Amino acid sequence: MSLNAICILLLIVDSGGGLMLRPISFLIMLFYAIKSLRKDKISTKFLIPYFLFILSLLPSLVIALLNNISIATVFSWIFAYLCIPIFYFYVKGSDLKVEDYIKAGGFFAVLVIVLFFGRLLQVPFVITINEFIESRSNGFFGSKNFLSGEVLPNVYFQGTLSLIICGALCIPYKFYWTFGLILISLILAPSRFGVMVLVMWLLFLFFRRSYKRLLWIPLIFIIGMSILENFAFGKEILALFNGESDGGSIRLGHLSSVLREFGSSPINMLFGFGPGSEFYSSGFQEMATNIEISQLEFIRKYGLISFLFFMVFYFRTLLVKDEEIYYLNGALFLYFLVAFSNPVLSSLFLFLFLMFTYIKAFESKNCCDE
Structure with a gap:
C-alpha cells in the first residue's frame, strides 16, 4: 500500500479530524504540495x-x-475550499494513481466489515476499538432499530460515502473483489442510498460495455438482498421508497x-x-x-x-473527451448524487479527488484536448 493510498485512507477514516489522523494526512500532502509549488x-x-x-x-x-x-x-x-490549491499541487508533485483510491477504499471497507461483525459477535478487542472511534469521531457507531425489529450495529463513519468514488472506479479498473467488499460494507454501515447508487452504476456499465465477467455480480446482489429482506436491511430500503x-x-x-x-x-x-x-x-x-x-x-x-x-x-472536466476521464467524471457524478442525502460536498477527500481528475484531464501527457 503506497503512501498516497495511506493518506487517502486516513482522510476517509478521520473525515471529521477527531482521531487526529486527518491532520497527519494533510501535513504529508502539504509537504509534497510545497515541493511541487517550487517547480x-x-x-x-x-x-x-x-x-x-x-x-x-x-x-x-x-x-x-x-x-x-x-x-x-x-x-x-x-476551510476545505481554501485547501483545494494544496491538493492541486500535491497531485502534481506526487505519483497519485486511481489504484490508490481503490486500495484505500478496500481497506476502509474491510475495517467497516470487521467492526460490524466484531460488535455483532461481541468481540472485546473490536468493541474497545469501536468505543475509541465513537468517542472521537463524528459518525454513528451505536445501534439501530430496523423496521423488522432487529437491533444491529451502526458502523457509519463520517467519510463512509467516500466509498462511492472508490467503488465506482473498481469496475472499470477490474478490481471486482474490492467492489464486492465496498458494496458489502455500505450495506452493513448502512448506507441505503450509497448501495443503490453503486448498483445503478454497475448496471449502467454492464449495459454500456457488456462486461461478461460481471454477470454474476448483479445476480449475487439480488440474491443477497432477498436474504437481507428477511433480516432487516431490505425492509429499510423498501421504507425509503414507501415514504415511511x-x-x-x-x-x-x-x-x-x-x-x-x-x-x-x-x-x-x-x-x-x-x-x-x-x-x-x-x-x-x-x-x-x-x-x-x-x-x-x-x-x-x-x-x-x-x-x-x-x-x-x-463539472469542468466533463468537457474532456477521454475514456479514463469518463470514469473519473462518473465517480464525481455519483458522489454528487449521494450528496442529496448527506452533507459531503465540502469534504477534503472530495476535493483531493477533484484535483486528481483536473490534473488527469487537463495536464496529463495523455490527456485529450477539449
Missing part, C-alpha cells in the same frame, strides 16, 4: 474557475460577519424550512445567509447550522450565484 506552474484551466468560485463566496462571508458570526466559525466552514423512512421525512422537513427562509428573504437566496448561520428546520424540530441535503445547504449558506460557479468548477 510546477499552475494551470489557468484550474486557476480561473477556482478563482471565480472563491470570489463568488465573498458576499456570503460578508453577510455572515455582519450577522455577528465569528471569523473562526466562518473559516471552519470554508425517518430520514426521508427529515429531509422533506429541511426542504420546506429552507424554501420558507428563501421566501422570506429572496436576496439571501442569491447570496446566502452566510457560513455558520442558523435556521429553524422542521426536519430536526430545532435550530440547525447544517442539513443533509448538501446542494440545498450550499445555496442556503453561500447563495445560488456561488452554487452555479461551484457547479462549473465541479
Whole structure:
C-alpha cells in the first residue's frame, strides 16, 4: 500500500479530524504540495474557475460577519475550499494513481466489515476499538432499530460515502473483489442510498460495455438482498421508497424550512445567509447550522450565484473527451448524487479527488484536448 493510498485512507477514516489522523494526512500532502509549488506552474484551466468560485463566496462571508458570526466559525466552514490549491499541487508533485483510491477504499471497507461483525459477535478487542472511534469521531457507531425489529450495529463513519468514488472506479479498473467488499460494507454501515447508487452504476456499465465477467455480480446482489429482506436491511430500503423512512421525512422537513427562509428573504437566496448561520428546520424540530441535503445547504449558506460557479468548477472536466476521464467524471457524478442525502460536498477527500481528475484531464501527457 503506497503512501498516497495511506493518506487517502486516513482522510476517509478521520473525515471529521477527531482521531487526529486527518491532520497527519494533510501535513504529508502539504509537504509534497510545497515541493511541487517550487517547480510546477499552475494551470489557468484550474486557476480561473477556482478563482471565480472563491470570489463568488465573498458576499456570503460578508453577510455572515455582519450577522455577528465569528471569523473562526466562518473559516471552519470554508476551510476545505481554501485547501483545494494544496491538493492541486500535491497531485502534481506526487505519483497519485486511481489504484490508490481503490486500495484505500478496500481497506476502509474491510475495517467497516470487521467492526460490524466484531460488535455483532461481541468481540472485546473490536468493541474497545469501536468505543475509541465513537468517542472521537463524528459518525454513528451505536445501534439501530430496523423496521423488522432487529437491533444491529451502526458502523457509519463520517467519510463512509467516500466509498462511492472508490467503488465506482473498481469496475472499470477490474478490481471486482474490492467492489464486492465496498458494496458489502455500505450495506452493513448502512448506507441505503450509497448501495443503490453503486448498483445503478454497475448496471449502467454492464449495459454500456457488456462486461461478461460481471454477470454474476448483479445476480449475487439480488440474491443477497432477498436474504437481507428477511433480516432487516431490505425492509429499510423498501421504507425509503414507501415514504415511511425517518430520514426521508427529515429531509422533506429541511426542504420546506429552507424554501420558507428563501421566501422570506429572496436576496439571501442569491447570496446566502452566510457560513455558520442558523435556521429553524422542521426536519430536526430545532435550530440547525447544517442539513443533509448538501446542494440545498450550499445555496442556503453561500447563495445560488456561488452554487452555479461551484457547479462549473465541479463539472469542468466533463468537457474532456477521454475514456479514463469518463470514469473519473462518473465517480464525481455519483458522489454528487449521494450528496442529496448527506452533507459531503465540502469534504477534503472530495476535493483531493477533484484535483486528481483536473490534473488527469487537463495536464496529463495523455490527456485529450477539449
